[in-house]
Amino acid sequence: MTTTDTEPKTITITVNGTPEPTSARTLQAWVDARGVLPAALATAVNGNFVPRSLRAQQLLAEGDTILTFQPIEGG
Amino acid sequence: MNPDMNDEAAEQSTAEQKMAGLERSTATPRDLVAVCSAQVKEEPAKRAGDTEQSTLPPSRPEETSEWQIGGRTLTSRFFLGTAAYPSPQVLKDAIQASGAQVVTMGLRRQLAHGTEASDFFALIQATGSHLLPNTAGCHTAREAITLAHMARELFDTSWIKLEVVGDAHTLQPDPFELLTAATQLVKDGFEVFPYCMDDLVSCQRLLDAGCSVLMPWGAPIGSGQGLVNPGALRTLRARLPGVPLIVDAGIGSPADAVQAMELGLDAVLLNSAVAHAVDPVRMARAFKLGIASGRLAFEAGVMPRQDMAVASTPVAGHPILL
Numbered sequence: 122m123t124t125t126d127t128e129p130k131t132i133t134i135t136v137n138g139t140p141e142p143t144s145a146r147t148l149q150a151w152v153d154a155r156g157v158l159p160a161a162l163a164t165a166v167n168g169n170f171v172p173r174s175l176r177a178q179q180l181l182a183e184g185d186t187i188l189t190f191q192p193i194e195g196g
Numbered sequence: 197m198n199p200d201m202n203d204e205a206a207e208q209s210t211a212e213q214k215m216a217g218l219e220r221s222t223a224t225p226r227d228l229v230a231v232c233s234a235q236v237k238e239e240p241a242k243r244a245g246d247t248e249q250s251t252l253p254p255s256r257p258e259e260t261s262e263w264q265i266g267g268r269t270l271t272s273r274f275f276l277g278t279a280a281y282p283s284p285q286v287l288k289d290a291i292q293a294s295g296a297q298v299v300t301m302g303l304r305r306q307l308a309h310g311t312e313a314s315d316f317f318a319l320i321q322a323t324g325s326h327l328l329p330n331t332a333g334c335h336t337a338r339e340a341i342t343l344a345h346m347a348r349e350l351f352d353t354s355w356i357k358l359e360v361v362g363d364a365h366t367l368q369p370d371p372f373e374l375l376t377a378a379t380q381l382v383k384d385g386f387e388v389f390p391y392c393m394d395d396l397v398s399c400q401r402l403l404d405a406g407c408s409v410l411m412p413w414g415a416p417i418g419s420g421q422g423l424v425n426p427g428a429l430r431t432l433r434a435r436l437p438g439v440p441l442i443v444d445a446g447i448g449s450p451a452d453a454v455q456a457m458e459l460g461l462d463a464v465l466l467n468s469a470v471a472h473a474v475d476p477v478r479m480a481r482a483f484k485l486g487i488a489s490g491r492l493a494f495e496a497g498v499m500p501r502q503d504m505a506v507a508s509t510p511v512a513g514h515p516i517l518l
Contacts, residue, residue, distance in 0.1 A: 137305055161314060163303070163346030168338070170345040188305055190346050192317045194287075195302025195330045196277030196417075196467030 132183040148179035151187065163190045260491040263462060265409055265440045266355055266387040268326060272297045273457070274487050275328065275442060276480065277467025284319050286476050291323045294480035299325040300357055300465065302332050303347055328389060330357040337376035344381050356381060357411070357444075357465075358390045367417045367445075371398040375405060382406030391444050394428035396435055403439065410439060411465060414456065415446025418468045422452035426459060433460040450479075450486030457490025458498055 131142045134151075145151035148171055152159055164171045165188040171179045181187075260273050276296040281287035291299060299320060320327065329347035334340040337360060344356045360377055362370025369392050378388050382405055390402050394412040402410060412432060415421035423429060424446065432441055440463070443456040447466040456464050464487055473479035 158314075163350050165342055165346065168342060170342045172345075172349055190303040190305055190343070190350070192314075192329075192350055193302045193304040194278040194280070194316065195300050195332055196279045196471075 135186045149176035273463040275465035280471040290480040337373045340377040379405040411444035413445040417445045420448030454490035
Protein backbone atom coordinates (compact mmCIF):
# COMPACT_ATOMS: atom_id res chain seq x y z
CA MET A 122 0.00 0.00 0.00
CA THR A 123 1.26 3.47 -0.86
CA THR A 124 0.41 6.80 0.70
CA THR A 125 0.09 10.19 -0.90
CA ASP A 126 1.68 13.37 0.36
CA THR A 127 -1.68 14.60 1.60
CA GLU A 128 -2.59 11.43 3.46
CA PRO A 129 -1.57 11.59 7.10
CA LYS A 130 0.76 8.79 8.01
CA THR A 131 0.20 7.17 11.35
CA ILE A 132 3.11 6.50 13.62
CA THR A 133 3.15 4.72 16.94
CA ILE A 134 4.48 6.51 19.96
CA THR A 135 4.39 5.59 23.65
CA VAL A 136 2.45 7.91 25.94
CA ASN A 137 3.03 7.46 29.65
CA GLY A 138 3.97 3.86 29.01
CA THR A 139 1.11 2.98 26.67
CA PRO A 140 1.55 2.58 22.89
CA GLU A 141 -0.58 5.02 20.93
CA PRO A 142 -1.03 5.65 17.21
CA THR A 143 -0.96 9.28 16.13
CA SER A 144 -0.79 11.34 13.01
CA ALA A 145 0.69 14.31 14.85
CA ARG A 146 4.15 15.26 13.72
CA THR A 147 4.96 17.72 16.48
CA LEU A 148 4.43 17.66 20.19
CA GLN A 149 2.28 20.76 19.94
CA ALA A 150 0.03 19.07 17.40
CA TRP A 151 -0.26 16.04 19.64
CA VAL A 152 -1.17 18.18 22.67
CA ASP A 153 -3.70 20.13 20.62
CA ALA A 154 -5.27 16.91 19.37
CA ARG A 155 -5.85 15.75 22.94
CA GLY A 156 -7.93 18.81 23.69
CA VAL A 157 -6.22 19.68 26.94
CA LEU A 158 -5.14 23.10 27.99
CA PRO A 159 -1.49 23.46 26.95
CA ALA A 160 -0.69 25.06 30.29
CA ALA A 161 -2.29 22.23 32.27
CA LEU A 162 0.47 19.76 31.63
CA ALA A 163 4.20 19.54 31.40
CA THR A 164 5.81 17.40 28.74
CA ALA A 165 8.92 15.39 28.03
CA VAL A 166 9.92 13.55 24.88
CA ASN A 167 12.28 10.62 25.16
CA GLY A 168 12.96 11.62 28.74
CA ASN A 169 13.89 15.21 27.99
CA PHE A 170 11.80 18.10 29.23
CA VAL A 171 10.18 20.09 26.45
CA PRO A 172 8.93 23.50 27.56
CA ARG A 173 5.70 24.88 26.20
CA SER A 174 7.52 27.37 24.05
CA LEU A 175 9.34 24.58 22.20
CA ARG A 176 6.51 22.11 21.68
CA ALA A 177 5.86 23.30 18.15
CA GLN A 178 9.48 22.65 17.21
CA GLN A 179 9.60 19.24 18.86
CA LEU A 180 9.16 16.71 16.07
CA LEU A 181 7.66 13.30 16.74
CA ALA A 182 8.93 10.12 15.12
CA GLU A 183 8.07 6.45 15.22
CA GLY A 184 8.91 4.96 18.59
CA ASP A 185 9.21 8.23 20.49
CA THR A 186 8.05 8.34 24.09
CA ILE A 187 6.00 11.14 25.57
CA LEU A 188 5.58 11.76 29.25
CA THR A 189 2.99 14.18 30.56
CA PHE A 190 2.71 15.42 34.11
CA GLN A 191 0.13 17.40 35.98
CA PRO A 192 -0.06 18.88 39.49
CA ILE A 193 -1.15 16.65 42.34
CA GLU A 194 -1.02 16.77 46.09
CA GLY A 195 2.35 15.99 47.62
CA GLY A 196 4.35 15.95 50.78
CA MET B 197 35.64 14.55 65.15
CA ASN B 198 37.63 14.24 68.32
CA PRO B 199 37.79 10.52 69.13
CA ASP B 200 37.35 11.30 72.77
CA MET B 201 33.99 12.83 72.07
CA ASN B 202 31.94 9.70 72.11
CA ASP B 203 28.86 10.90 73.84
CA GLU B 204 26.18 13.22 72.68
CA ALA B 205 26.67 15.83 75.35
CA ALA B 206 30.35 16.18 74.61
CA GLU B 207 29.64 16.44 70.90
CA GLN B 208 27.11 19.16 71.49
CA SER B 209 29.39 21.14 73.72
CA THR B 210 32.33 21.02 71.34
CA ALA B 211 30.27 21.78 68.29
CA GLU B 212 28.65 24.75 69.91
CA GLN B 213 32.00 26.19 70.84
CA LYS B 214 33.38 25.69 67.37
CA MET B 215 30.38 27.31 65.85
CA ALA B 216 30.52 30.37 67.99
CA GLY B 217 34.27 30.56 67.81
CA LEU B 218 34.34 30.66 71.56
CA GLU B 219 36.68 29.21 74.10
CA ARG B 220 35.46 26.26 76.11
CA SER B 221 35.43 28.29 79.27
CA THR B 222 33.06 30.91 77.92
CA ALA B 223 30.60 29.04 75.67
CA THR B 224 27.07 28.95 77.01
CA PRO B 225 23.68 27.97 75.62
CA ARG B 226 22.99 31.67 75.27
CA ASP B 227 25.94 31.98 72.88
CA LEU B 228 24.48 29.21 70.75
CA VAL B 229 21.16 30.95 70.61
CA ALA B 230 22.81 34.24 69.72
CA VAL B 231 24.66 32.77 66.77
CA CYS B 232 21.79 30.72 65.42
CA SER B 233 19.35 33.57 65.85
CA ALA B 234 21.49 36.06 63.98
CA GLN B 235 18.83 36.43 61.33
CA VAL B 236 16.12 37.10 63.85
CA LYS B 237 15.03 40.68 63.77
CA GLU B 238 14.75 42.80 66.87
CA GLU B 239 11.47 42.55 68.65
CA PRO B 240 9.55 45.81 68.33
CA ALA B 241 9.51 47.81 71.52
CA LYS B 242 5.76 47.94 71.45
CA ARG B 243 3.14 45.95 69.66
CA ALA B 244 -0.51 46.55 68.93
CA GLY B 245 -2.49 46.18 72.11
CA ASP B 246 0.33 47.06 74.45
CA THR B 247 -0.49 49.73 76.95
CA GLU B 248 1.68 52.38 78.48
CA GLN B 249 1.14 50.81 81.88
CA SER B 250 2.13 47.34 80.84
CA THR B 251 5.35 46.11 82.30
CA LEU B 252 5.08 42.67 80.74
CA PRO B 253 7.14 41.85 77.67
CA PRO B 254 5.26 41.79 74.38
CA SER B 255 3.72 38.44 73.73
CA ARG B 256 3.38 36.65 70.44
CA PRO B 257 1.89 33.37 71.46
CA GLU B 258 1.48 31.89 68.00
CA GLU B 259 4.11 33.68 65.99
CA THR B 260 7.73 33.00 65.42
CA SER B 261 10.40 35.43 64.44
CA GLU B 262 10.78 36.40 60.81
CA TRP B 263 13.28 34.51 58.77
CA GLN B 264 14.47 34.48 55.22
CA ILE B 265 14.67 31.57 52.85
CA GLY B 266 14.92 31.32 49.10
CA GLY B 267 14.51 35.04 48.65
CA ARG B 268 11.39 35.22 50.75
CA THR B 269 10.64 36.40 54.26
CA LEU B 270 8.47 34.10 56.31
CA THR B 271 6.96 34.32 59.76
CA SER B 272 5.79 30.72 59.93
CA ARG B 273 8.28 27.90 60.36
CA PHE B 274 5.80 25.23 59.37
CA PHE B 275 5.91 23.71 55.88
CA LEU B 276 2.87 21.55 55.23
CA GLY B 277 2.31 18.78 52.72
CA THR B 278 -0.96 18.49 50.82
CA ALA B 279 -1.32 14.72 50.32
CA ALA B 280 -3.79 12.22 51.74
CA TYR B 281 -6.32 14.56 53.34
CA PRO B 282 -9.89 13.29 53.75
CA SER B 283 -11.26 16.00 51.50
CA PRO B 284 -10.22 19.22 49.74
CA GLN B 285 -12.09 21.21 52.37
CA VAL B 286 -10.20 19.54 55.20
CA LEU B 287 -6.96 20.27 53.37
CA LYS B 288 -7.90 23.90 52.95
CA ASP B 289 -8.92 24.22 56.60
CA ALA B 290 -5.76 22.45 57.75
CA ILE B 291 -3.55 24.83 55.78
CA GLN B 292 -5.36 27.75 57.34
CA ALA B 293 -5.14 26.30 60.83
CA SER B 294 -1.46 25.51 60.41
CA GLY B 295 -0.48 29.06 59.58
CA ALA B 296 1.90 27.51 57.06
CA GLN B 297 3.08 29.88 54.38
CA VAL B 298 4.70 27.18 52.30
CA VAL B 299 2.94 24.05 51.07
CA THR B 300 4.34 21.18 49.10
CA MET B 301 2.88 19.67 45.96
CA GLY B 302 3.79 16.92 43.57
CA LEU B 303 3.57 15.88 39.96
CA ARG B 304 1.83 12.85 38.57
CA ARG B 305 2.72 11.17 35.34
CA GLN B 306 -0.57 11.19 33.54
CA LEU B 307 -2.40 13.03 30.85
CA ALA B 308 -4.25 16.03 32.12
CA HIS B 309 -7.90 15.63 31.42
CA GLY B 310 -10.95 16.65 33.31
CA THR B 311 -10.78 19.31 36.00
CA GLU B 312 -9.57 17.33 39.00
CA ALA B 313 -5.98 18.50 38.80
CA SER B 314 -6.80 22.10 37.99
CA ASP B 315 -9.39 22.24 40.78
CA PHE B 316 -6.86 21.02 43.28
CA PHE B 317 -4.24 23.45 42.03
CA ALA B 318 -6.73 26.30 42.20
CA LEU B 319 -7.59 25.39 45.78
CA ILE B 320 -3.95 25.54 46.78
CA GLN B 321 -3.39 28.79 44.96
CA ALA B 322 -6.38 30.31 46.72
CA THR B 323 -4.67 29.81 50.07
CA GLY B 324 -1.98 32.25 49.01
CA SER B 325 0.75 29.83 50.07
CA HIS B 326 4.16 29.68 48.51
CA LEU B 327 4.47 26.47 46.51
CA LEU B 328 7.26 24.01 47.01
CA PRO B 329 6.87 21.31 44.35
CA ASN B 330 8.69 18.04 44.92
CA THR B 331 10.33 15.40 42.78
CA ALA B 332 8.85 12.50 44.74
CA GLY B 333 9.25 9.13 43.11
CA CYS B 334 12.49 9.89 41.32
CA HIS B 335 15.33 7.41 41.64
CA THR B 336 17.95 9.02 39.44
CA ALA B 337 19.38 12.48 39.02
CA ARG B 338 18.18 12.57 35.41
CA GLU B 339 14.60 11.84 36.41
CA ALA B 340 14.69 14.46 39.14
CA ILE B 341 16.18 17.11 36.89
CA THR B 342 13.53 16.53 34.24
CA LEU B 343 10.74 16.59 36.80
CA ALA B 344 12.11 19.75 38.40
CA HIS B 345 11.96 21.56 35.08
CA MET B 346 8.40 20.38 34.61
CA ALA B 347 7.51 21.58 38.08
CA ARG B 348 8.98 24.99 37.43
CA GLU B 349 6.84 25.35 34.36
CA LEU B 350 3.64 24.07 35.96
CA PHE B 351 3.90 25.83 39.29
CA ASP B 352 5.69 28.94 38.11
CA THR B 353 8.30 28.78 40.86
CA SER B 354 11.99 28.08 40.90
CA TRP B 355 11.69 26.43 44.30
CA ILE B 356 12.08 22.66 44.17
CA LYS B 357 12.05 20.09 46.94
CA LEU B 358 14.58 17.72 45.49
CA GLU B 359 13.89 14.09 46.31
CA VAL B 360 15.96 11.27 44.85
CA VAL B 361 15.17 8.00 46.56
CA GLY B 362 17.98 5.53 46.98
CA ASP B 363 16.17 2.70 48.73
CA ALA B 364 12.64 1.56 48.08
CA HIS B 365 12.13 0.24 51.59
CA THR B 366 13.26 3.18 53.67
CA LEU B 367 12.79 5.84 50.98
CA GLN B 368 16.18 7.03 52.09
CA PRO B 369 17.69 9.71 49.87
CA ASP B 370 20.48 8.69 47.52
CA PRO B 371 23.22 11.16 48.48
CA PHE B 372 25.17 10.70 45.26
CA GLU B 373 22.31 11.10 42.79
CA LEU B 374 20.98 13.91 44.97
CA LEU B 375 24.25 15.80 44.71
CA THR B 376 24.40 15.30 40.96
CA ALA B 377 20.86 16.60 40.53
CA ALA B 378 21.36 19.50 42.92
CA THR B 379 24.51 20.60 41.15
CA GLN B 380 22.74 20.74 37.80
CA LEU B 381 19.56 22.35 39.09
CA VAL B 382 21.46 25.11 40.84
CA LYS B 383 23.15 25.84 37.51
CA ASP B 384 19.72 25.87 35.91
CA GLY B 385 18.59 28.60 38.26
CA PHE B 386 16.59 26.61 40.78
CA GLU B 387 16.35 27.28 44.49
CA VAL B 388 17.03 23.71 45.54
CA PHE B 389 15.59 22.36 48.80
CA PRO B 390 17.32 18.98 49.00
CA TYR B 391 15.65 16.27 51.05
CA CYS B 392 18.81 14.71 52.40
CA MET B 393 20.30 12.52 55.06
CA ASP B 394 21.48 14.01 58.32
CA ASP B 395 25.09 13.25 57.39
CA LEU B 396 27.26 16.31 57.87
CA VAL B 397 29.68 15.71 55.02
CA SER B 398 27.05 15.03 52.39
CA CYS B 399 25.22 18.13 53.60
CA GLN B 400 28.39 20.15 53.18
CA ARG B 401 28.73 18.85 49.64
CA LEU B 402 25.21 20.00 48.86
CA LEU B 403 26.10 23.45 50.13
CA ASP B 404 29.25 23.41 48.02
CA ALA B 405 27.05 22.62 45.03
CA GLY B 406 25.13 25.83 45.63
CA CYS B 407 22.21 24.76 47.78
CA SER B 408 21.32 27.47 50.27
CA VAL B 409 19.01 25.37 52.40
CA LEU B 410 19.02 21.77 53.58
CA MET B 411 16.19 19.45 54.53
CA PRO B 412 17.62 16.58 56.56
CA TRP B 413 15.26 13.77 57.45
CA GLY B 414 14.08 13.21 60.97
CA ALA B 415 13.10 9.61 60.21
CA PRO B 416 11.87 7.64 57.19
CA ILE B 417 9.02 9.30 55.29
CA GLY B 418 5.63 8.68 56.80
CA SER B 419 7.00 6.63 59.68
CA GLY B 420 6.12 9.04 62.45
CA GLN B 421 9.18 7.95 64.40
CA GLY B 422 10.22 11.47 65.27
CA LEU B 423 13.87 12.44 65.37
CA VAL B 424 15.74 9.15 65.32
CA ASN B 425 19.13 10.83 65.43
CA PRO B 426 18.92 14.13 67.27
CA GLY B 427 22.66 14.12 67.78
CA ALA B 428 23.23 14.32 64.04
CA LEU B 429 20.77 17.18 63.70
CA ARG B 430 22.44 18.97 66.57
CA THR B 431 25.78 18.56 64.83
CA LEU B 432 24.36 19.96 61.60
CA ARG B 433 23.02 22.96 63.47
CA ALA B 434 26.32 23.56 65.17
CA ARG B 435 28.56 23.03 62.18
CA LEU B 436 26.39 24.86 59.66
CA PRO B 437 25.43 28.10 61.40
CA GLY B 438 23.40 30.43 59.25
CA VAL B 439 22.28 27.69 56.88
CA PRO B 440 18.50 27.25 56.95
CA LEU B 441 17.80 23.71 58.14
CA ILE B 442 14.34 22.24 57.76
CA VAL B 443 13.56 18.86 59.28
CA ASP B 444 11.71 16.91 56.65
CA ALA B 445 10.04 13.56 57.09
CA GLY B 446 9.41 11.31 60.05
CA ILE B 447 7.74 13.81 62.33
CA GLY B 448 4.93 12.05 64.16
CA SER B 449 3.67 14.34 66.88
CA PRO B 450 3.96 17.98 67.87
CA ALA B 451 6.45 16.90 70.51
CA ASP B 452 8.81 15.85 67.71
CA ALA B 453 8.44 19.25 66.12
CA VAL B 454 9.12 20.96 69.42
CA GLN B 455 12.29 18.94 69.78
CA ALA B 456 13.44 19.88 66.29
CA MET B 457 12.85 23.54 66.93
CA GLU B 458 14.52 23.45 70.32
CA LEU B 459 17.57 22.01 68.60
CA GLY B 460 17.73 25.23 66.64
CA LEU B 461 16.54 23.99 63.31
CA ASP B 462 14.75 26.64 61.36
CA ALA B 463 11.56 24.92 60.30
CA VAL B 464 9.68 21.65 60.06
CA LEU B 465 8.12 20.07 56.98
CA LEU B 466 5.55 17.35 57.49
CA ASN B 467 2.46 15.86 55.90
CA SER B 468 1.30 12.52 57.24
CA ALA B 469 1.20 13.53 60.89
CA VAL B 470 -1.49 16.06 60.04
CA ALA B 471 -3.23 14.36 57.14
CA HIS B 472 -3.59 11.04 58.96
CA ALA B 473 -4.74 12.52 62.25
CA VAL B 474 -8.27 11.83 63.40
CA ASP B 475 -8.87 15.55 63.16
CA PRO B 476 -6.33 17.00 60.71
CA VAL B 477 -7.40 20.58 61.23
CA ARG B 478 -6.91 20.47 64.99
CA MET B 479 -3.64 18.62 64.53
CA ALA B 480 -2.46 21.30 62.14
CA ARG B 481 -3.07 23.85 64.85
CA ALA B 482 -1.35 21.66 67.41
CA PHE B 483 1.75 21.57 65.23
CA LYS B 484 1.56 25.30 64.67
CA LEU B 485 1.64 25.88 68.41
CA GLY B 486 4.33 23.28 68.96
CA ILE B 487 6.62 24.70 66.32
CA ALA B 488 6.15 28.20 67.65
CA SER B 489 6.77 27.00 71.18
CA GLY B 490 9.91 25.14 70.23
CA ARG B 491 11.30 28.13 68.39
CA LEU B 492 10.56 30.47 71.26
CA ALA B 493 12.25 28.05 73.62
CA PHE B 494 15.32 27.95 71.40
CA GLU B 495 15.49 31.71 71.19
CA ALA B 496 14.98 31.95 74.94
CA GLY B 497 17.77 29.45 75.56
CA VAL B 498 16.87 26.06 76.94
CA MET B 499 18.75 25.28 80.12
CA PRO B 500 21.45 22.63 79.85
CA ARG B 501 20.67 19.22 81.29
CA GLN B 502 22.54 18.19 84.42
CA ASP B 503 23.52 14.73 85.45
CA MET B 504 22.87 15.49 89.11
CA ALA B 505 20.42 17.54 91.09
CA VAL B 506 21.15 21.25 91.34
CA ALA B 507 19.35 23.09 94.11
CA SER B 508 17.04 25.78 92.86
CA THR B 509 16.85 27.58 96.17
CA PRO B 510 20.08 29.25 97.22
CA VAL B 511 21.16 27.99 100.62
CA ALA B 512 24.50 29.73 101.02
CA GLY B 513 24.38 32.04 104.03
CA HIS B 514 21.14 30.60 105.29
CA PRO B 515 21.01 29.11 108.75
CA ILE B 516 20.95 25.36 108.78
CA LEU B 517 19.04 24.35 111.88
CA LEU B 518 19.56 20.62 111.88
